Amino acid sequence: xxxxxxxxxxxxxxxxxxxxxxxxxxxxxxxxxxxxxxxxxxxxxxxxxxxxxxxxxxxxxxxxxxxxxxxxxxxxxxxxxxxxxxxxxxxxxxxxxxxxxxxxxxxxxxxxxxxxxxxxxxxxxxxxxxxxxxxxxxxxxxxxxxxxxxxxxxxxxxxxxxxxxxxxxxxxxxxxxxxxxxxxxxxxxxxxxxxxxxxxxxxxxxxxxxxxxxxxxxxxxxxxxxxxxxxxxxxxxxxxxxxxxxxxxxxxxxxxxxxxxxxxxxxxxxxxxxxxxxxxxxxxxxxxxxxxxxxxxxxxxxxxxxxxxxxxxxxxxxxxx
Amino acid sequence: xxxxxxxxxxxxxxxxxxxxxxxxxxxxxxxxxxxxxxxxxxxxxxxxxxxxxxxxxxxxxxxxxxxxxxxxxxxxxxxxxxxxxxxxxxxxxxxxxxxxxxxxxxxxxxxxxxxxxxxxxxxxxxxxxxxxxxxxxxxxxxxxxxxxxxxxxxxxxxxxxxxxxxxxxxxxxxxxxxxxxxxxxxxxxxxxxxxxxxxxxxxxxxxxxxxxxxxxxxxxxxxxxxxxxxxxxxxxxxxxxxxxxxxxxxxxxxxxxxxxxxxxxxxxxxxxxxxxxxxxxxxxxxxxxxxxxxxxxxxxxxxxxxxxxxxxxxxxxxxxx
Amino acid sequence: xxxxxxxxxxxxxxxxxxxxxxxxxxxxxxxxxxxxxxxxxxxxxxxxxxxxxxxxxxxxxxxxxxxxxxxxxxxxxxxxxxxxxxxxxxxxxxxxxxxxxxxxxxxxxxxxxxxxxxxxxxxxxxxxxxxxxxxxxxxxxxxxxxxxxxxxxxxxxxxxxxxxxxxxxxxxxxxxxxxxxxxxxxxxxxxxxxxxxxxxxxxxxxxxxxxxxxxxxxxxxxxxxxxxxxxxxxxxxxxxxxxxxxxxxxxxxxxxxxxxxxxxxxxxxxxxxxxxxxxxxxxxxxxxxxxxxxxxxxxxxxxxxxxxxxxxxxxxxxxxx
Numbered sequence: 019x020x021x022x023x024x025x026x027x028x029x030x031x032x033x034x035x036x037x038x039x040x041x042x043x044x045x046x047x048x049x050x051x052x053x054x055x056x057x058x059x060x061x062x063x064x065x066x067x068x069x070x071x072x073x074x075x076x077x078x079x080x081x082x083x084x085x086x087x088x089x090x091x092x093x094x095x096x097x098x099x100x101x102x103x104x105x106x107x108x109x110x111x112x113x114x115x116x117x118x119x120x121x122x123x124x125x126x127x128x129x130x131x132x133x134x135x136x137x138x139x140x141x142x143x144x145x146x147x148x149x150x151x152x153x154x155x156x157x158x159x160x161x162x163x164x165x166x167x168x169x170x171x172x173x174x175x176x177x178x179x180x181x182x183x184x185x186x187x188x189x190x191x192x193x194x195x196x197x198x199x200x201x202x203x204x205x206x207x208x209x210x211x212x213x214x215x216x217x218x219x220x221x222x223x224x225x226x227x228x229x230x231x232x233x234x235x236x237x238x239x240x241x242x243x244x245x246x247x248x249x250x251x252x253x254x255x256x257x258x259x260x261x262x263x264x265x266x267x268x269x270x271x272x273x274x275x276x277x278x279x280x281x282x283x284x285x286x287x288x289x290x291x292x293x294x295x296x297x298x299x300x301x302x303x304x305x306x307x308x309x310x311x312x313x314x315x316x317x318x319x320x321x322x323x324x325x326x327x328x329x330x331x332x333x334x335x336x337x338x339x
Numbered sequence: 340x341x342x343x344x345x346x347x348x349x350x351x352x353x354x355x356x357x358x359x360x361x362x363x364x365x366x367x368x369x370x371x372x373x374x375x376x377x378x379x380x381x382x383x384x385x386x387x388x389x390x391x392x393x394x395x396x397x398x399x400x401x402x403x404x405x406x407x408x409x410x411x412x413x414x415x416x417x418x419x420x421x422x423x424x425x426x427x428x429x430x431x432x433x434x435x436x437x438x439x440x441x442x443x444x445x446x447x448x449x450x451x452x453x454x455x456x457x458x459x460x461x462x463x464x465x466x467x468x469x470x471x472x473x474x475x476x477x478x479x480x481x482x483x484x485x486x487x488x489x490x491x492x493x494x495x496x497x498x499x500x501x502x503x504x505x506x507x508x509x510x511x512x513x514x515x516x517x518x519x520x521x522x523x524x525x526x527x528x529x530x531x532x533x534x535x536x537x538x539x540x541x542x543x544x545x546x547x548x549x550x551x552x553x554x555x556x557x558x559x560x561x562x563x564x565x566x567x568x569x570x571x572x573x574x575x576x577x578x579x580x581x582x583x584x585x586x587x588x589x590x591x592x593x594x595x596x597x598x599x600x601x602x603x604x605x606x607x608x609x610x611x612x613x614x615x616x617x618x619x620x621x622x623x624x625x626x627x628x629x630x631x632x633x634x635x636x637x638x639x640x641x642x643x644x645x646x647x648x649x650x651x652x653x654x655x656x657x658x659x660x
Numbered sequence: 661x662x663x664x665x666x667x668x669x670x671x672x673x674x675x676x677x678x679x680x681x682x683x684x685x686x687x688x689x690x691x692x693x694x695x696x697x698x699x700x701x702x703x704x705x706x707x708x709x710x711x712x713x714x715x716x717x718x719x720x721x722x723x724x725x726x727x728x729x730x731x732x733x734x735x736x737x738x739x740x741x742x743x744x745x746x747x748x749x750x751x752x753x754x755x756x757x758x759x760x761x762x763x764x765x766x767x768x769x770x771x772x773x774x775x776x777x778x779x780x781x782x783x784x785x786x787x788x789x790x791x792x793x794x795x796x797x798x799x800x801x802x803x804x805x806x807x808x809x810x811x812x813x814x815x816x817x818x819x820x821x822x823x824x825x826x827x828x829x830x831x832x833x834x835x836x837x838x839x840x841x842x843x844x845x846x847x848x849x850x851x852x853x854x855x856x857x858x859x860x861x862x863x864x865x866x867x868x869x870x871x872x873x874x875x876x877x878x879x880x881x882x883x884x885x886x887x888x889x890x891x892x893x894x895x896x897x898x899x900x901x902x903x904x905x906x907x908x909x910x911x912x913x914x915x916x917x918x919x920x921x922x923x924x925x926x927x928x929x930x931x932x933x934x935x936x937x938x939x940x941x942x943x944x945x946x947x948x949x950x951x952x953x954x955x956x957x958x959x960x961x962x963x964x965x966x967x968x969x970x971x972x973x974x975x976x977x978x979x980x981x
Binding site (some may be wrong): 400430 | 705707708709733740941943961962963964966
């Protein structure tokens, strides 16, 4: 499917966000509007009463066909701080095991007067399929679909970079590790290109980089030292456990030796470079503990900003019903 | 246990509903009062702020000894829209696995100042047992007990029929499929008889109909074409997976051929007949997709009305504490 | 670790409670302050609207690394009655299975602007470890760590005793059963000694009593009849299923014969003695049903008071952020 058709589904003719399915093809002004809206919500988390009534009386379904406590929790918190009613559904263990189709499940929940679906699914395109079938006024947020996209992660990452670096126009950013299997990397690449990062790099072994990844507008490095040199931002990706001893990789230890972020390798980046990771980290595999906990790490601020970015997206989607 | 004793437990001497355990023996005026109350709640689901403060500060426990995400969700939504605090307990995996008895579990939750229990249990009579042991002011809703009853499903079904057909006095209604194992069918039959449906039919193979089912006041058909002819309402039942290749049934395909609702079979009913199903559907087993999604299907409105009916029952039970 | 260091972590230099990790070393006036605060919350549970706005807008995480629906539910209810937003996390099945460390999990949740963690973990010291690493203003409640402590259970037990016996200064209290594996017993012993119970006894077979348990200031009895004689309070402990046919115990039946609380054995205590149990009970193992349900049993009031005590602790911890 072309970016254009995705654009049609997730952005209305009036240019407003109707669903959030991918960062691909999102207009730069829309991305900036999301980030600006998130700015306002960062302060909500610091208040004594961390709630705003923007989505009071709205019903939001966290529909997770693939289990992820961490991601589900961030959306649940964001929704509750907006005063919405949240229903968590771990669908992998319920309806679909009864043989019901994905769309039947969604139609049923929609019939319960849902206002918004937050969807995670192991198959690429699942959130998009749902978005094309819900009725007007019902919004869909993709919380991760297969290897395709995880747009709120991509957006919180650019929010974090903007917070620390202010401007994208002179930045060198590297994404390191298993880009091939990472929906996070895809969403980051699209968001960073949209915001005008001039030097975007992916670093990893050939077996963990997608074929023709340079078509996305990135420079490809198989050598970590070479790729990380001069970077303003180093984004480490999580190495899935199932890759560590698979056909694509000799071992976790070998991966760490070549691509794990250590203080030594980080020293090749700019002195004020920031280190990011979507979590959960495999310490000693893709990242060394002194770096994960070091002064350049902004891994925990990413989490905090992630709540604000999700509140921003939810409030933008929920206020137009 | 006789209908009378059940009546005593679920309806007080003042004629008001104290628990909802079964549709059997409920007075017609009480059923109508529930449906009229539900009418008021249908509009709540369409509002921008879908909440009313009727049960604010009440604590409702969804106690599911048998897992059912879908049914639990409908009660959770209904309770939240009434502003109650809802606690979901999947008890199959906790206390009872520690050897605690059913009543000990309930007494413990009651000691936490519960106002209402929504109970699902694989054993017939479980909700009734609990209702006989809770203290005055605590209400019990049966969300399905063994093969016995699922009264809110029965009530939402008669609500749906009333919505589309206005009056029960001239209706021909058929319930099709595995009546033998269906608590839904039992609750439908009692509710429909109570409201005065003159021609109520059950259709299915002998092996899936209860012995002497005609004693409930229904006409029995083993031939689908014969049974469906002239119907105003066709209610399909879900065929449990475990029946499909069991001793009672040759195969799912054979069942579909004989009793699956296709456009051809539906053409034998009245042209304005409505098609219902409690969900989740087995498409291609008990119902053909073109019928499930067709213009006569009211399967999704059933879901919407189900929230309103559950809100009605909960508000009636919760306001008398 | 010494009581002093624990004291340092859980009580601030101003004498106020910062975390609740153990009843050991808590100042008597602080324990009494918790119980007095709980007094005010007992009435909340009896109200029509069972909510107070003390923790509105606060985010409380129930982080259960060890599953316990019952305990989690009591904290969830307490938090909701204080109007907090509650997030339940069963971490055993999520992040830690992805290889993340305990502290990484906690740091991540803290980055979501958590105000309070309620933590259960199978390892002794887990809650204490977390308390030492959260940032100022974030509170930790130990909901059970290994065999170490379960302080809210200990506090609700002394609340219950105070409710029925008014004064601790003349009491004889016996704790019966598997003291060796019981964090509940440890928390009870410390709380009861703190409040000045002059005659505190533990009763059980040598194999289920800790070595040198008398150092805690208790008298040790291996004979039930001897130990229970003249008691004002009899606290039965739950016998874990895995002990029943293990190396430490011949059988459940043999245990019941020697240490199960029957009417006959209870007759040796004072006529106004109360019977307590933390639940869930093994009827016919550590306690006979007529005693569990008898006039001297205060087992269900313990549950009710437990909500109030948890509300008290949470409100004290949450109001100082």
